[in-house]
Amino acid sequence: xxxxxxxxxxxxxxxxxxxxxxxxxxxxxxxxxxxxxxxxxxxxxxxxxxxxxxxxxxxxxxxxxxxxxxxxxxxxxxxxxxxxxxxxxxxxxxxxxxxxxxxxxxxxxxxxxxxxxxxxxxxxxxxxxxxxxxxxxxxx
Ligand SMILES: N[C@@H](CCC(=O)N[C@@H](CS)C(=O)NCC(=O)O)C(=O)O
Numbered sequence: 001x002x003x004x005x006x007x008x009x010x011x012x013x014x015x016x017x018x019x020x021x022x023x024x025x026x027x028x029x030x031x032x033x034x035x036x037x038x039x040x041x042x043x044x045x046x047x048x049x050x051x052x053x054x055x056x057x058x059x060x061x062x063x064x065x066x067x068x069x070x071x072x073x074x075x076x077x078x079x080x081x082x083x084x085x086x087x088x089x090x091x092x093x094x095x096x097x098x099x100x101x102x103x104x105x106x107x108x109x110x111x112x113x114x115x116x117x118x119x120x121x122x123x124x125x126x127x128x129x130x131x132x133x134x135x136x137x138x139x140x
Contacts, residue, residue: 007034008067012041020064
């Protein structure tokens, strides 16, 4: 499948918890006009995922996928790096600067990897406590 000239972000309509939401955010931050193709995150995705794999839009059958600069790009963290580099705002001028940018980026990777478990634990803790506000306040 040949990518279009337009910038198109393919991602779910998942809200802030979805890994592609940060790609939406950075596109907006950089004021890049893009078509925001949103998909339902439900059992309709399995069929579409297969079609997109066959068409070469999504190698792994997952989203986000960004069509940009004549490429079909995937993987949300490399996408963030790509967009930041394109804006001249990622790498520094030395190996140390580059390490620093990668290290900060990888803190996000660690945080993101822990997020599902953290949210599950928070949900459980809240459901076990009748006074949710007090519970949260006691943790701050
Ligand atoms: N390593 C990929 C993972 C992408 C991923 O798992 N996307 C999820 C939504 S956040 C997805 O496509 N789920 C549907 C599926 O697995 O079929 C990335 O970082 O972009």
